[in-house]
Amino acid sequence: MRSAEEMTLNMLMKRECYRQTGTCTGGLCVGWNAQNVMWAVTDDLDKEFGTDYHERLKKWILHSQQNSLVVAGALSDAKGDRSKSPSKQVNPDSNVHLVEKREGGIVVRGAKVMICGAAAANEIFIMSGSDYREEDKDFAIAFVVPRDINGLTLVECRHPSDERELADGFDSPVETGITQAYLLFDDVFVPNERVFLAGEYKYSGNIICYFTANYRSCIGACVTEQGDVMIGAGVNMARVNGLSAKTFKDKYVHMAVLNETTFGMGVGAITMGWQHPVGVWFANDLMAHVNKVHVATLPYEVKRTLQDISGGIVETGCFPSCEDFNNETYGQYVQDCIKAGSCSADSRARAARFAEWLTIGAGVPGCMHGGGSLDGVKLVIRGATPMEEYAVMARKLAGIEEEILEPQG
Amino acid sequence: MRSAEEMTLNMLMKRECYRQTGTCTGGLCVGWNAQNVMWAVTDDLDKEFGTDYHERLKKWILHSQQNSLVVAGALSDAKGDRSKSPSKQVNPDSNVHLVEKREGGIVVRGAKVMICGAAAANEIFIMSGSDYREEDKDFAIAFVVPRDINGLTLVECRHPSDERELADGFDSPVETGITQAYLLFDDVFVPNERVFLAGEYKYSGNIICYFTANYRSCIGACVTEQGDVMIGAGVNMARVNGLSAKTFKDKYVHMAVLNETTFGMGVGAITMGWQHPVGVWFANDLMAHVNKVHVATLPYEVKRTLQDISGGIVETGCFPSCEDFNNETYGQYVQDCIKAGSCSADSRARAARFAEWLTIGAGVPGCMHGGGSLDGVKLVIRGATPMEEYAVMARKLAGIEEEILEPQG
Amino acid sequence: MRSAEEMTLNMLMKRECYRQTGTCTGGLCVGWNAQNVMWAVTDDLDKEFGTDYHERLKKWILHSQQNSLVVAGALSDAKGDRSKSPSKQVNPDSNVHLVEKREGGIVVRGAKVMICGAAAANEIFIMSGSDYREEDKDFAIAFVVPRDINGLTLVECRHPSDERELADGFDSPVETGITQAYLLFDDVFVPNERVFLAGEYKYSGNIICYFTANYRSCIGACVTEQGDVMIGAGVNMARVNGLSAKTFKDKYVHMAVLNETTFGMGVGAITMGWQHPVGVWFANDLMAHVNKVHVATLPYEVKRTLQDISGGIVETGCFPSCEDFNNETYGQYVQDCIKAGSCSADSRARAARFAEWLTIGAGVPGCMHGGGSLDGVKLVIRGATPMEEYAVMARKLAGIEEEILEPQG
Amino acid sequence: MRSAEEMTLNMLMKRECYRQTGTCTGGLCVGWNAQNVMWAVTDDLDKEFGTDYHERLKKWILHSQQNSLVVAGALSDAKGDRSKSPSKQVNPDSNVHLVEKREGGIVVRGAKVMICGAAAANEIFIMSGSDYREEDKDFAIAFVVPRDINGLTLVECRHPSDERELADGFDSPVETGITQAYLLFDDVFVPNERVFLAGEYKYSGNIICYFTANYRSCIGACVTEQGDVMIGAGVNMARVNGLSAKTFKDKYVHMAVLNETTFGMGVGAITMGWQHPVGVWFANDLMAHVNKVHVATLPYEVKRTLQDISGGIVETGCFPSCEDFNNETYGQYVQDCIKAGSCSADSRARAARFAEWLTIGAGVPGCMHGGGSLDGVKLVIRGATPMEEYAVMARKLAGIEEEILEPQG
8 A cells, every 4th residue: 555545445445345245354454454564664674673574575465465365464462461561471372472483483372362354364464462672572573374374273252142143034134244263372383484573672663553543544444334334224224114214314314424434534544644665655643543533432323323213123122033933823923013114024024133233233343442442542642642732822822921831749 | 109209219129120130120110110000090081981990900909919920011012004003004913902892801912012021920911002092992902911811922032142141151141131022912802800991092192191201210220220230340341351440430430420310310200290189100201201312322322331441352242152261172271361460261251241241242221212212202302392481481581572483384 | 498399399499590580690509508508517516516506507597588688608719729728828818718716706818719699699608618627627617798798809700791791782682690709808807696617627528518419409400491591592593594493393302301301310319318417408419410410511512502503693603783783874784684584683683692692602601610610520429439339239240259359559 | 726635735724824823714715715616617607608707717816816815705695584595585685696787797786694704805705605596597696806895885793702802911812803794785896807607507506516515624624723722722721720631631632533533534525525627626525514514513522621621710701800800909819819820820811711712702613504504514414325325235235135115105
């Protein structure tokens, strides 16, 4: 991604992707972002340390493109006790780390958690998850491995209403699904040509900084499209309930405003971004993080509005199973109860389960903490807002000549 | 319930009940309210029509008290096409109705839907669900039946993450559960001593009016306690995550403000209520419905805040199953990943699943449409707000002497 | 005020009072509350210290009632440096304090600020403004003085758009006004029979505690009525703009919900209150403070909604003066521009200035900090919310047996 | 403005402009936008009607640039009865219109209202304010006049706290001010070279459409900077109150999130825009209008937060005048009361008046209706949101094969 135009196009593609599949493949976005971020960081590293990480990465990317490999990215470590750094943890495997440097490669251990898309990927791109100092230098690593490599266990996670995906008929409203896992590395050997950072901790902060700027500006694209689908689900629900669109027009507009915000703000952050000397484009840090605040909060309101429009059939969790709907004895009575307008009972049932899936089922995206927690995001905003400059500016406008300092003690 | 004091005590008991069980037994509240409402409406009816409904009800209530019967109430009909009245429906069974009056009783048919607590009750108290006119007089009925009566089928419903309740260990975090059903009446005979309304449609509107005032003022009690449990769940999550309460203090206060609002507003509505000549106390209509607006909306924010505090382990839906947690081969590795502070991995897992259950699992209450939909509630508020009086008052204060009328056309 | 009923009636009277006058006489409410609070605190004091403050207060109240005296109350001190207690201030007069005890009375100095209604009162009731310790005992005082007493200077304050009150015609839309002042005590002598606390600091905390519970539960009454007037102003604006009420129906309901909340929650807090042994009724502390949060925040949304309904004529601050409206040369042209529907240009002008006055003029109440600042209010809520109890309750429901403690360090 | 880059730069300049002056010169933005819009519309017109409007405009723009003329724009007509079109008004001058076409020019009459910056401009650029049909063709006009032209009367408006601008010392906190006027045209002759539309109504809708897209995307720039100044004012208030920034850190972040949203969303709307064949760039319509929703609502929350931080000295409207502050007798006492931390009383007074000016004084921008009313904006959003397409997409994902139509009747 060498320009704002390319990144904006990428946002449009993400929007289209969710539209086609109903699935947000967060982990694949992480994988794609990882390559852009490390493209720049390896350049930072090579220039200072004379390493050849950038060339290794280039070769691997070419290989990956030529073979159309699906790549998931993994950033979040299990972390353990949040008040201690990785090297101080009782369990050293709370964070993925370098165990040993051998002739042709490195050996790694530790856990990456909440990794989306891993089971569906050919390869997994691992990056260190924080800004490390000297004492934690073994945790400053980046590498890529095939998903099925020896010593790597993927523990697939449970999410809300996951067993519904195994159900029959309308109880399982969407064909696609999501995959999320804990990745447990147990002395995995990674050959050198797949290693892009191995202990040079100095630029580990840049990994986070570059990654979050781009990931948090683009993340709005999926969220917007999920919201658009929710508008559509609302339109359908109103109709199968036998109610006119007019009744809900303000609610649709309300949803559209919220949806477009995460897209527009993301594009804004990208447009106000900057180009790294090696050619990669990174979004404006402050604006990308403001976008993440919206991504973490606005979808709740969109979902609430869809539940408001849809009625009790979606929101109270009180709707018969597909099995009862088709029961030989009383199924017809159930179907007669469900029919509300000119549509079939089946359409109303499907529309209702789909709205449930979107708002309180397996289709709910984890927008609050996915891509980083809200409180962490706010810390970045605090750091990136020039409050002192604003205070001086306000003082000037107000005609205050005295310097006004922060109180002591 | 003969006074504001008794009703306020009832709110405190509902709060305590949720605290002990983690279950909101909405249907039983409906059952209890049904008896109070019909206590007044049968009095209205007997005075005008010379019927003996009040005496029948009294006898049945005494019987029910003496035998400690658990009574669920049922109000919502399946309705069918919302733009047509019951007698105009293609499917006459979209609403429960009188089929035939026999010597010793009546025969009824039709469906009541989204009825909470029915499967756990001994008896079910049915009331007509709207304000009917002459043409729909067969739909103006009220009666009580044993749950297991011949001709009545209960179709238990599916709710989000319901299969989780069947899971082992922490995947099923709470022992109690909820029961919600469709009630299908197929020519059920109800003896006269259990019939409290059978065609005298004139006061069918009062049933709704009295019922909603009391139900919607008291409903805040459960909602408040659910919110208090969510504060508690947040405190626990912060601790098992190894984080200090101080970090989240503003969030706890935010939750407390939202929680107390539905309780305080409910008590306010009750206090500003009125006593029916027969002795029952009814809450202030406007204030009860304002309370329902808060009940329908504030819990979303409480849940969002709990997810904010809890972190990705609760909100992203990315947390291993209890089975994997206990797996012989990699279970220990998973447990080591989950341990974050001084608490055991098991406690963190339980606390996380519980917070998930509360915010996006089987424990989420249907506050938006349970007890009536938000848009219907707002119609009542619109009707109960004396806007013309406010306009005159504003005109007087503003010194406008001309009469200001609604524009024509 | 000896019961919840009396206090609720008082709320209804406050609502009526604003309706009649368009003025919120906060200071007089403080004066009335001061008498109730000191009725209880003097009883606390006399029982422990053998003083006769209660009897003195009783006599003065009888005198005040017999002579129909208007009494303003004053609580807030100028305070000075918030990080230091009163006795540590560079300027000892930052807080009102005892200078000297003489034979027949006491001498006081210091400033009370932001005191509403003082200029319109016959007498001013002063209470100490915080919970003091031994070293600050001279600041623990309560007494009443005539407004015109020697040594007391009232410095009347400026508020937004205050000069508009002196304007002609519709530029000054409301006849009544507000008075707010700084009270500067410069060695004022107060005879003993008007002194109700003079150094016995032990119960100074009760003054604040009792006062805030009652003041912050009742304060919603004025705020509600201000909001009702805003609904009325909105109805009028829609009509003078030539628009149908139907367009804005959701907005009126939105305003009504917000308005009724501060009233209903206040009544709820009162109902859940308690009776002091001496007979005074005090509201529930937690709920009163939750109500103050709403009082501090909801009116902003009500005003925003009124501006939304009213249009640019009210909100952009772009509307000709009454003088230009009546100008001989171009006044008629201006009037022709202003006429929008069937009402006169004059009515539209008055309605617009009135809505401006309510939302961004001299009629805007200081709900955020009047009656105490929001952050202080939240501290009380934090203290009054039993978070540990909630945590235990959540643990029990979640089946967690381990004790979960606050992290160390 | 021929590209997204140029428009984004323009947003940065607007931000800087408010920063330097504390004034939002909305009318000059209108003037600047008018030239861009008519650049495209005259091209539309000339191509269809063979007119030479584009060439006239080009000449006038060159003249205006060469002479560094300050140009205000005027769009909003007085309108009169909103339910009738201009030609049906009782008062034909409710909208500016063509009276007569003469040899060398046209004669115009009618009122433009709420025009910002007119008194400070050299020239005023008038555009028709709606999408007109044949019967209203005389209202489809665009032209430019010197402010002091014969027959044009500017009636300067009153805005909240406007007399404060004439006050001494800190009571008048900011040196710059705003000018807003009603423009009354009384048979004004405009020579042909200054006329850019005179009756060709067909593209009058484009004027509105192009104008709103660009104006409503860029408007966020001033609003953002006003918000930044409010953060600065808050930082200063906390300090002069003697309180640490730490206490308010979450509030500053909250303000920053709101501020950056209107900027980022505006840049996003521009980036997703399109280029008119004649070369002008126009913003994305849907996103520009979503931005206007934020511009119309978020600043209320920013102001509320500043009042929250600032304390009663700013929000209650209870703060002495500069005159009393400097009074010979009691002025020193007043100053001693006002001093709260290590800053001078004068600095605290200035900081407080400035925060008052920003939140409830003459410095409050009319964001709700300035640049168009919120309800009108939402209509555009409704039209621009492809709801049917979303419904089909949701149906496809939900596996519904039946067509689901809007209910009849």
